[in-house]
Structures are given as C-alpha cells and as structure tokens.
Amino acid sequence: MALYQKFLDSIKGLKSSLSKDPTTMDNVSGAIAAEFLIFVSLILAALVLRHVSVVASIVVVLLVAVLFFTNMPLAGKIKSEQSDSLEKMTFYVVIVLGILVAVIYWGLRYV
Amino acid sequence: MNYLIPLMVVIPILAALIVNIFGGKDKTVKAISIVVAIAIPVIAIIAAVGIQYFGGHDPALLASSLPSNLMGTLVASYNTGIVYVFENIERIFIFLMGIVAFLAVLTYFAEKKEVSGPYLYLIFMGIASVTALMLSNDIFNMYVFFEITALTQVGIIIASSTEDNYEIALKYLILGAIGGPILLLGIGFILGTIGSVNINDIVFAISNNYVNPYAPSLVIGFALILFGWLYSAGLPPFHTIKSAVYSKARPNGSAILQGFSVLCMLAFGIAMYKIFAYVPYFNTAIIVFAILAMALSIAMSAMEVDFRRMIAFLAVGELGFIALGFGIGTQYSIAAALFQAANEIVITALLFIGFGTVYYLTKTSDTRKLGGLIAVDSKMAIMVLLGGFALAGVPPFNGFQSKLMLVQAALDAGYTELAILAIIVSVVIFFTFVKAFHTVYLQPKPKDLKFAHEKIPKATVFSVAVLLIICLALGIFPNIVTDVFIPFAGGLI
Numbered sequence: 001m002a003l004y005q006k007f008l009d010s011i012k013g014l015k016s017s018l019s020k021d022p023t024t025m026d027n028v029s030g031a032i033a034a035e036f037l038i039f040v041s042l043i044l045a046a047l048v049l050r051h052v053s054v055v056a057s058i059v060v061v062l063l064v065a066v067l068f069f070t071n072m073p074l075a076g077k078i079k080s081e082q083s084d085s086l087e088k089m090t091f092y093v094v095i096v097l098g099i100l101v102a103v104i105y106w107g108l109r110y111v
Numbered sequence: 112m113n114y115l116i117p118l119m120v121v122i123p124i125l126a127a128l129i130v131n132i133f134g135g136k137d138k139t140v141k142a143i144s145i146v147v148a149i150a151i152p153v154i155a156i157i158a159a160v161g162i163q164y165f166g167g168h169d170p171a172l173l174a175s176s177l178p179s180n181l182m183g184t185l186v187a188s189y190n191t192g193i194v195y196v197f198e199n200i201e202r203i204f205i206f207l208m209g210i211v212a213f214l215a216v217l218t219y220f221a222e223k224k225e226v227s228g229p230y231l232y233l234i235f236m237g238i239a240s241v242t243a244l245m246l247s248n249d250i251f252n253m254y255v256f257f258e259i260t261a262l263t264q265v266g267i268i269i270a271s272s273t274e275d276n277y278e279i280a281l282k283y284l285i286l287g288a289i290g291g292p293i294l295l296l297g298i299g300f301i302l303g304t305i306g307s308v309n310i311n312d313i314v315f316a317i318s319n320n321y322v323n324p325y326a327p328s329l330v331i332g333f334a335l336i337l338f339g340w341l342y343s344a345g346l347p348p349f350h351t352i353k354s355a356v357y358s359k360a361r362p363n364g365s366a367i368l369q370g371f372s373v374l375c376m377l378a379f380g381i382a383m384y385k386i387f388a389y390v391p392y393f394n395t396a397i398i399v400f401a402i403l404a405m406a407l408s409i410a411m412s413a414m415e416v417d418f419r420r421m422i423a424f425l426a427v428g429e430l431g432f433i434a435l436g437f438g439i440g441t442q443y444s445i446a447a448a449l450f451q452a453a454n455e456i457v458i459t460a461l462l463f464i465g466f467g468t469v470y471y472l473t474k475t476s477d478t479r480k481l482g483g484l485i486a487v488d489s490k491m492a493i494m495v496l497l498g499g500f501a502l503a504g505v506p507p508f509n510g511f512q513s514k515l516m517l518v519q520a521a522l523d524a525g526y527t528e529l530a531i532l533a534i535i536v537s538v539v540i541f542f543t544f545v546k547a548f549h550t551v552y553l554q555p556k557p558k559d560l561k562f563a564h565e566k567i568p569k570a571t572v573f574s575v576a577v578l579l580i581i582c583l584a585l586g587i588f589p590n591i592v593t594d595v596f597i598p599f600a601g602g603l604i
Contacts, residue, residue, distance in 0.1 A: 027416070030546065034410035037539050041406035044528040048398065051525075079414055082351045082407065086282050092348035093289055097338050100396075104334035108325065108391065 034075040039068055115158035116197045117165075119205060120243045122150055127235035134228025141220055144231055148216045151238060152209030155202050163246075168192030185321045190309040195246040199595040200449065204377065205242050207453055208370050210581070211460040212238050214574035215363040218464055221570030222363070222471055230270040234367055237263035241374040250298050250336075250382055251308040257294070257343055257379070260371050261287050267364045268356055276359045279352075286352050287342070294339025300332030301386075313386050324389055333387045337396060340383055344376030346434060347403040350427045354408065357423035358476075362467020365419070366460035369426045373452050376430060380437055384603055388440070398438035398529070404431030405536045413543045418466055419476040421547055425502060425540060426459045432536075435529060436517055444520035445600035446593060450513040453592055454585065458501045458510055461578035465495035468571055469551055474563045478547060483556025488567050492552045494575045499548060501582040503541035509585035516593075 042064045050057040068074065081088060126147035133139045164170075168191045174182075181187050212234065220226060240260040247253045265287075268280040302308050304326055305316045317324050340346075345353030353372065357365045387393055408428035415421040433455065436448020468491055469484055470476050485492040501508035504515075514537055521530035585592065 027414070030413040030415070030543070033539055033542055034413040037410045037413065037535065038406055040535055041402060041532060044532045045399075045402045045406075047528040048402075048526065052395070075410060075414060078407065079411060082411055084279070084282070084351065084355050086285065089282065089286060089348070089352055090289070093286060096341070096348045097289070097293065100338050101331065101334045104337070104390075104396070105327070105331050108330050 031073070031075050034078075035073050038074050038078060039072075042068065113159055113161040113163060113197070115154055116161060116163040116195050116246065119151065119154050119158065119197075119246070120239050122147060122154070123235040123239035123242065127232045127239065130235065131228045131232040137224075137226050140226050140228060140231060144216050144220075144226075144235075145213075147235065148209070148213035151212065151242075152206045155205040155209055158197060158202070160198050160202075163195040163197070164190075165193040165195070168194075185316060185319075186306070188315060189307050189312045190249075193252050194248040194309060194311075195243075196248045197246055198599070200599045201245050203453060203592055203595060204245055204374060204456070207456045207581075208238065208241060208374060210577075211370050211456055212367055214577060215366045215460070215464065218363040218467075218568075218571045218574045219361070221568035227270060230267070230364075233263045233266040233270060234364075237267065237367065237371055241371050241378075244378045245374055247378075248310050249308050250301065250310060250313075253378060253382065254291075254295055254298055254339075257375055258291055260375060261291065261343075264356060264368055264371060267368060268359050271359065271361045271364050273359050273361065279355045279359045283352050283356050286349065290339060290342025290349065293335050294342065297332045297335030297337075297339055300328045300335065304328045304332065310382055310385055317386070317389070330390070333383075333390055333393075336379070336383060336387075340376070340379045341400060343372075343379050344430055344434070345372050345427050346376075346400045346430060347407055350404055350408050350424075351411075354411070354420060354423035354427050357426060357463070358417065358420040362419070362463045362470060365423070365467070366463040369459045369463065370456045372426075372430070373433070373456050376433060377449070377452050380434075381603065384437065384445075388604070394438050394440040396438075397434055401431045401434035401438050402529075402532065404428060404434060405532065406431075409536050409539050409543070413539055413546075416478050417476050418478050418481075418547050418551060419470065421478075421543065422459070422462050422466055425462075425543065426455070428536065428540070429455045429459065429502070432514065432517060432533065435533065436520065439520055439524050439526055439529065440604065441520055441524050442597065442600045442604055443523060444517065445603055446596040447513055447516035447520050449596040449600065450509075450516060450589065450593055454501070454509040454513050454582070457578055457581050457585070458498060458508075461498040461575055461582065462495065462502060464571060464578070465491065465498055465575045466551075468495075468567045468575075471567065471571070472562055472564050473560060478550040480557060480560065481551045482554040482560065483552070485552040486556070487562075488572075491567055491572060491575065492548075494572075494579050495552075496548055497579055498575070498582065499541075499544035501579075501586070503544060504537045505541070507586045508582045509589070510582070512586055512589040 046060040046064050049060055130140045130143055170190050174187050177187055237260055240256040243256040244253050265280045265284055268276050304322055305313050316322050342349050360368055405428050408424045412421045412424035433448045433452045436444045501510040504510045518530045518533050
C-alpha cells in the first residue's frame with residue numbers, strides 16, 4: 001500500500017508539474033513557425049541589400065546566417081523583448097528614433 | 112461650393128456631442144447613433160469630387176488681388192487657409208470606415224444593453240478626426256486631427272472596461288508623448304524651411320527649387336515625420352503597443368481602432384510620398400520597416416495564446432504589406448498597397464467582431480481554456496474561418512487579389528526577395544489563423560468552460576455577414592476599387 005501511495009503521489013507530482021508548464025503542441029508549432037519566419041525574413045532582408053551593393057549583401061547574408069545559427073532559437077528571445085513592458089518599448093522607440101535621425105541626417109551627406 | 116465635404120467631418124462631431132449630452136437616454140442615443148452611422152458612408156457616396164477652401168481662401172481668386180510686388184512670387188501661389196481635397200480615393204476609404212463604424216456600433220448596441228454616451232462620443236469623434244485626416248491637404252491640420260484620433264483611441268480603450276485596459280492606455284499615452292511631438296517637430300522644420308504647411312505648396316516649392324531639397328532642416332524634417340508615421344501607423348517599434356491597444360478594447364472598438372490606424376497610415380504615407388519621394392533611399396527606409404512589421408508581428412502572432420492579441424498582431428503585420436507596397440514605389444505596388452489598406456479595414460474588422468463573439472460568449476480570450484465553440488454557432492464559425500482565409504490571401508477573397516497584386520508588383524520591380532517574403536508571411540498568417548480556429552472551435556470543449564451568454568446576437572451575425580460579403584465582392588470584382596487606385600498611384604509617383 002505504501003508503495004502504491006508513493007507511486008500515486010509521484011504521478012500527482014508529475015501531473016502538477018506538467019500542468020504548470022504552458023507548453024503544448026500548439027505552442028511548439030507556433031514557436032517553430034515563428035523561428036523559421038524570423039530566419040527567412042532576415043536572410044531575405046539581407047538579400048534586398050543587393051540593390052544597394054552585391055558585396056554588402058553577400059557579407060550580410062553570411063553574417064546573418066552565422067549569427068542565427070549561433071544564437072538560435074531566436075523566437076523566444078524576440079518574444080521576451082516584445083513584451084508589454086514600458087521600459088522595453090520606450091527603449092526601442094528611442095533607439096529607432098536615434099538611428100533614423102542619425103542615418104538620414106548624416107547618411108544623406110554622403111549620397 | 113460642395114458643402115457635403117466639410118459635413119463629413121461636422122456631422123460626426125455634432126453626433127459625438129449630442130450622444131454625450133443624451134448619455135442616460137438609451138433609446139435617443141441609439142437612434143441618433145444609428146442615423147449618423149448610416150449617414151457617414153451615404154454622404155461619402157453621394158458627395159461630388161471637389162475641393163473645399165475654408166474661409167473662402169481660393170488661391171486663384173486671391174492671387175489676382177495681391178499687391179504688384181507679390182505677383183508671380185512663391186508666396187502668391189500659397190494656400191492661405193486649410194484645404195480639404197475629396198477625390199474618389201477618399202470616397203472609398205471614408206465609405207469603408209463608415210461601414211465598419213456602423214456595423215461596430217450596431218454590434219455594440221446588440222451586445223450591451225446600457226449604452227455608454229462617452230464611448231459613443233469617442234467613436235464619433237475618432238471617425239470625424241480620421242475623416243478630416245484623409246481630406247486635409249495641410250500637414251499641420253493633419254497632425255491636429257491625428258492627435259485627436261490618438262486621444263480617442265486611448266479613450267476607447269479606457270471606456271472598454273476590459274482587463275488591464277487602463278495600464279495599456281497609459282503606456283500608449285506615454286509612447287504617444289514621444290511619437291506625437293516628434294511628428295510635430297518634423298512639421299515645424301518643414302514650415303520653417305518652406306513657410307507653408309500645405310502639401311501642394313511644399314511640393315511646389317521643392318520641385319521648383321525655391322528651397323534646397325537637401326537643406327538640413329528638410330532632411331531632418333523627413334526623418335522626424337517618418338518616425339511620426341511609424342507611430343501613427345503602429346509600425347515597429349510601435350507595433351507592440353499598437354497590438355496591445357487593439358487587444359484591450361471591446362471587439363467592436365478594436366474593429367474601429369484598426370480602421371483608424373490604417374487611415375492614419377495612409378494619410379501620412381501619401382503626404383510623405385508626395386513631399387519626400389525625391390530623397391535617396393526613401394523607398395529603402397520604408398521597406399526596412401515593412402519587413403520588420405511583417406516578420407516581428409506575424410512571428411509574435413504565431414506564438415500567441417490569447418486570440419485577441421493574436422488578431423491584433425496579425426492586423427499590425429498586415430500593415431507591413433501596405434508599407435511594402437509604398438516601399439517598392441511603383442504605380443502598381445502603390446495601387447496594391449492602397450487595395451491592401453482597403454481590404455485590411457474590412458477583413459480585420461470582420462475578425463475582431465467575429466472572433467469577439469467568442470469573448471462575448473465565454474468572457475475569455477485564452478485559447479488554452481477554449482474549445483468546441485463550433486457547436487454554439489456553426490454559421491458564425493464558418494464566417495470567421497472565411498474571414499481568416501481572406502486575411503491570409505486565399506481566393507476568391509479580396510486579400511488574395513491585393514496580395515497577388517503586391518507580389519506581381521514586387522516581381523515587376525525586381526524585388527524577388529520581397530515577393531517571396533510576402534508569400535511566406537501569408538503562409539504563416541494562414542497557419543496562425545487555422546491553429547487558433549482549430550483550438551477555439553474544433554478541439555473538444557474543456558469541461559470547466561463556462562458561458563456568460565448562450566447565444567450570439569443577430570446584429571453581430573449580420574455585421575460579420577455584411578463584412579464577409581464586402582470581402583467576397585472586392586475579391587470577385589477588384590476593379591471596383593483598383594480602377595480608382597491605379598490612376599491615383601500613377602499621379603503620386
């Protein structure tokens with residue numbers, strides 16, 4: 001009986017630990033789709049650079065591929081960066097503003 | 112004088128004030144709201160194409176009465192008052208927004224017995240603002256109405272009484288406190304350089320070399336206005352807060368909010384295109400944000416377990432398609448972008464209202480707690496599924512036609528990568544939607560799932576059906592709108 005109780009308790013423990021984990025087949029398939037989408041988007045975005053410079057495009061494609069394979073999975077990291085946290089949202093808003101102004105203002109001087 | 116043009120703005124403002132005054136009297140408020148909501152698209156259809164010079168400031172008449180020393184100068188050609196331009200493109204978008212607003216108001220009345228005067232005030236004020244934004248040919252006037260739109264968006268979230276709505280509204284206000292003033296600062300730089308905020312005057316001054324097109328003040332003005340455009344549209348880095356905004360409003364409110372965002376994006380996008388298309392790498396800058404919007408938002412939607420947030424991310428991702436069309440920068444791609452914008456107003460409204468019925472029935476939007484809802488109302492489930500097909504670009508719906516146009520335009524312009532990306536993103540949209548649909552409607556109903564309501568109101572079913580019919584009609588007869596968009600895009604480039 002004690003053995004049976006132990007077995008039952010271990011099953012209950014396993015069940016409760018599983019129920020805390022939100023991972024389901026839907027989550028996994030969604031995360032894999034997101035991972036592929038991010039990878040493909042990065043590579044295709046890098047390929048668009050060929051309209052500016054073919055050499056730059058090749059270098060960036062290789063860089064993106066190396067960075068991706070050394071940092072995957074990216075989907076989870078990107079999800080955590082895109083939370084509803086005001087700090088993160090403000091950070092990215094300010095960063096984009098800075099990049100836009102810098103690239104457009106100083107970049108156009110050399111065009 | 113075509114008085115129907117200003118009336119498109121005046122009537123919803125008056126309606127907003129009146130429904131707020133009669134806040135406690137439900138029948139009166141409902142009657143006024145329905146009449147005005149019908150009147151807006153009707154006026155958009157019957158109004159003749161024309162120009163409205165506020166205060167009678169017709170530049171052609173004023174030019175002849177100017178002192179001799181001003182004759183023939185740049186100033187002589189300037190518009191001295193606010194100008195509204197109403198063409199067929201404005202007709203289409205104001206009509207579609209009016210239809211969505213009418214159906215959203217109808218759904219609101221069906222789902223909520225005691226109507227809120229302030230909520231309706233915000234809806235009508237928002238409609239007036241985006242209509243003015245579409246009509247105005249003056250970037251400062253556009254900014255003013257955009258800020259009113261942004262405030263009404265915040266108000267609609269607060270008045271929605273959903274979970275965490277105050278927090279998201281406050282965050283949107285804080286981020287708007289960065290985006291709004293930056294946009295105004297950009298407009299200020301333009302005004303300081305050219306001396307006018309009228310778009311035609313600015314274009315005339317730049318194209319005739321009255322000012323240096325690469326003057327630092329103009330270039331910095333472009334950078335700031337581009338940033339403001341990202342804020343107004345909800346493109347990255349504002350995509351997270353925009354999707355949160357959509358997901359925290361009532362479903363009928365979300366349908367209206369996304370329409371506002373599309374119109375804001377279009378109005379500023381067209382203005383920016385008219386003024387700054389000569390800037391090197393202008394198109395590249397827009398393409399970068401289009402790719403970011405599509406990749407980030409759709410990836411986020413694929414991982415989302417809250418269906419309202421998932422649709423919100425899909426809606427923001429679809430904005431990326433519109434931006435992509437503008438970024439490619441050919442006549443056909445811009446026409447495709449405009450078509451995509453028209454489609455998004457309708458399709459996303461359908462999905463917000465349609466999927467909103469799940470929230471109405473169960474008071475939850477967590478897909479892990481839902482299932483088996485096809486048994487409650489199979490007709491609604493099928494209409495939502497078809498709406499999802501339209502969003503993903505499945506024939507014969509409108510989404511297919513606009514995305515096909517976009518892919519063809521990308522291939523014609525030599526952007527093969529962007530065509531492939533557009534197709535891949537559409538595939539992921541399809542996957543995400545079908546996954547959510549299966550979870551909510553087809554998987555076995557959880558035992559602990561409780562219902563707040565037993566049936567979906569008929570008015571909601573009617574609203575979704577009308578939107579679906581529009582999707583189908585635009586899919587089978589795309590030339591209803593493309594015959595307007597293609598010549599307009601030709602004039603833009």
